[in-house]
Amino acid sequence: MTKSLPDQPTPDAPEDDEPLDLRAGLAIVDAQRRAVRNATVDDRLLFAVWGAAWVVGYGARWWGATQDPGGPGEGVAAAVFGVCVVTALVVTLVHVLRATRGVRGVSRSTGAMYGWAWCLGFAAQGTIVGGLARAGADDVVITTAANGIALLVVGLLYLAGGALWQEKPLYALGAWILVMTVVTSLVGLPAGHLVMAAGGGGGLLVGALVATWRRRTA
Amino acid sequence: MTEAELDPVIHSASRLRVVATLAALGVGDSIAFPRLQKLLGMTAGNLSTHLRRLEQAGYVTQTKTHEGRTPATYVELTTAGRHAFERYTQTLTALLKGAQP
Numbered sequence: 001m002t003k004s005l006p007d008q009p010t011p012d013a014p015e016d017d018e019p020l021d022l023r024a025g026l027a028i029v030d031a032q033r034r035a036v037r038n039a040t041v042d043d044r045l046l047f048a049v050w051g052a053a054w055v056v057g058y059g060a061r062w063w064g065a066t067q068d069p070g071g072p073g074e075g076v077a078a079a080v081f082g083v084c085v086v087t088a089l090v091v092t093l094v095h096v097l098r099a100t101r102g103v104r105g106v107s108r109s110t111g112a113m114y115g116w117a118w119c120l121g122f123a124a125q126g127t128i129v130g131g132l133a134r135a136g137a138d139d140v141v142i143t144t145a146a147n148g149i150a151l152l153v154v155g156l157l158y159l160a161g162g163a164l165w166q167e168k169p170l171y172a173l174g175a176w177i178l179v180m181t182v183v184t185s186l187v188g189l190p191a192g193h194l195v196m197a198a199g200g201g202g203g204l205l206v207g208a209l210v211a212t213w214r215r216r217t218a
Numbered sequence: 219m220t221e222a223e224l225d226p227v228i229h230s231a232s233r234l235r236v237v238a239t240l241a242a243l244g245v246g247d248s249i250a251f252p253r254l255q256k257l258l259g260m261t262a263g264n265l266s267t268h269l270r271r272l273e274q275a276g277y278v279t280q281t282k283t284h285e286g287r288t289p290a291t292y293v294e295l296t297t298a299g300r301h302a303f304e305r306y307t308q309t310l311t312a313l314l315k316g317a318q319p
Contacts, residue, residue: 102253
């Protein structure tokens with residue numbers, strides 16, 4: 001069905017041939033740059049959502065493991081963690097799909113390949129953890145490995161993303177997550193959950209602030 | 219340096235907006251016509267007119283395709299268009315610097 005276009009102007013409508021003021025020209029360029037940036041993937045939102053998910057999710061797991069070890073509180077904490085991660089994942093997918101709608105080409109295929117790298121990384125993580133469980137590993141070993149490998153995937157993919165898009169803050173965040181992963185492994189659980197809540201989640205929230213500052217100064 | 223050196227194809231408010239928007243996308247990226255229209259807040263007819271002019275200058279390509287059964291048009295800035303836009307903004311900045319008291 002074709003829509004009628006009653007307000008279609010004649011080619012080269014007079015207002016378009018009027019001489020353009022130089023300053024107005026520069027303002028147009030800046031405004032359109034901002035408009036495109038605001039309509040595409042918003043790193044502030046993604047960092048903030050994941051930062052909040054980690055602070056609340058890992059905070060809950062630390063609380064559950066210290067306040068009610070082995071009790072129902074720990075189960076509730078694990079459920080809170082799951083809800084936080086799934087919510088952040090859904091927000092990310094919906095936002096990225098909406099923001100990239102109608103755009104195709106190099107950045108779309110790069111984004112899709114990067115997105116699949118996350119899926120494959122976590123599929124491998126799940127498989128390794130399943131393998132450990134089948135091999136008879138106890139709960140502490142399974143939780144430690146599940147956490148550590150998941151964080152390794154996150155840290156490495158942030159590093160890769162930072163290198164790919166030449167985003168130094170993302171690269172720095174990847175390195176920071178890996179440092180937190182090492183610290184978590186060294187302190188063990190449940191203290192490791194607190195490290196991930198404060199250090200990992202905190203790092204992501206700092207990432208959101210850096211992204212906000214970069215947009216303001218760009 | 220004078221204003222006469224500014225590319226007349228780009229030196230119009232509407233076409234500058236179109237080119238600046240397309241240049242803000244990544245190299246090798248194209249955008250669906252309705253999404254571009256939304257980003258620019260222009261009518262379909264007005265946008266088509268300016269795209270045709272930019273296409274004639276070799277600055278823009280329009281690719282017609284199908285998404286499922288729905289026809290879709292994707293717009294992309296050509297390499298020549300990107301260079302022209304870079305030259306335009308450089309000239310504009312230089313002119314403005316020269317205009318400073």
